[in-house]
Amino acid sequence: MRVTYHPIGSIHSPFKDLKDMPIQPTGQASAPGIAEVLPEFAEGLKDLEGFSHVILLYHLHAVRRVDLTVTPFIDSEVRGVFATRAPTRPNPIGLSIVELVRVEGNRLYLGNVDILDGTPLLDIKPYVPEFDQPEAARAGWLEARRGQVRSVKSDERFS
Amino acid sequence: MRVTYHPIGSIHSPFKDLKDMPIQPTGQASAPGIAEVLPEFAEGLKDLEGFSHVILLYHLHAVRRVDLTVTPFIDSEVRGVFATRAPTRPNPIGLSIVELVRVEGNRLYLGNVDILDGTPLLDIKPYVPEFDQPEAARAGWLEARRGQVRSVKSDERFS
Numbered sequence: 001m002r003v004t005y006h007p008i009g010s011i012h013s014p015f016k017d018l019k020d021m022p023i024q025p026t027g028q029a030s031a032p033g034i035a036e037v038l039p040e041f042a043e044g045l046k047d048l049e050g051f052s053h054v055i056l057l058y059h060l061h062a063v064r065r066v067d068l069t070v071t072p073f074i075d076s077e078v079r080g081v082f083a084t085r086a087p088t089r090p091n092p093i094g095l096s097i098v099e100l101v102r103v104e105g106n107r108l109y110l111g112n113v114d115i116l117d118g119t120p121l122l123d124i125k126p127y128v129p130e131f132d133q134p135e136a137a138r139a140g141w142l143e144a145r146r147g148q149v150r151s152v153k154s155d156e157r158f159s
Numbered sequence: 160m161r162v163t164y165h166p167i168g169s170i171h172s173p174f175k176d177l178k179d180m181p182i183q184p185t186g187q188a189s190a191p192g193i194a195e196v197l198p199e200f201a202e203g204l205k206d207l208e209g210f211s212h213v214i215l216l217y218h219l220h221a222v223r224r225v226d227l228t229v230t231p232f233i234d235s236e237v238r239g240v241f242a243t244r245a246p247t248r249p250n251p252i253g254l255s256i257v258e259l260v261r262v263e264g265n266r267l268y269l270g271n272v273d274i275l276d277g278t279p280l281l282d283i284k285p286y287v288p289e290f291d292q293p294e295a296a297r298a299g300w301l302e303a304r305r306g307q308v309r310s311v312k313s314d315e316r317f318s
Contacts, residue, residue, distance in 0.1 A: 001279060003164045003218045005250040024290045041249060044227040046239030050299030057216070057252055059162045068203040080205030082283040085290065090200060091164040091281045093216055097291055120160060122250045124241040128298050131183045131244065132256055132291070139287050140209030
């Protein structure tokens, strides 16, 4: 079975290279960016203003391979790829929860992105705490390394 | 531009019909389910045990149309589709954050799913509070209706 999607727009950011990027929107190195949808989809952005955060789904277009096991940026052990956020996934779909600053026409101004410039955008969903914020979540192997998330940057390992 | 993915497995649930489903995993009507990956991807599940929650991305295969504006289950006003979680999106990718009970071989046993039986699975990501839990999030038009999320069920409007 094959699933085919068409990007609804693209993401603009200061990050032109997979190296030296923030590894998540919450990283210190993250920067403002823009999600721009094609004019024909602008109507779908109605009512998004008022949400403080949005979930972006995007195609990790610069990733060229699949690794079922990876060594994450903030660990030194080999982990199953589905237990990490590494981009070398069987279906390279990226997910970021980012601050929505304002909406202007077909553009979302975002407070903090960790996304490569020119990335094809697949979907935008409103972030809703009642749906998306489980209480007392436990982060497995990442528990011991949660504090490092904000400071670690990417290197070339997934290029 | 076209983006093509191949499902990594599928989701098993008690929900055989788009009607009378929970509208989110946190709804009262949600039920245990299983995410089963194809045997060749089982290695990628390593280390997922220990995470209390996972993010599932899946293809909303039963949805047959796109609506840029929709009337959500828990509202009576027409909203832009990207300001809702309605399935009639330009790229019908579903996202649920669900409780991970245990991992057995190529199967994840899930505490609470809101997903149609037989849904093609695209990706599994660990839920990490540092990445995925913004503080003081504000839910736009949904703010006034947040309490209804747990009790409302689906009907036939997106079938």
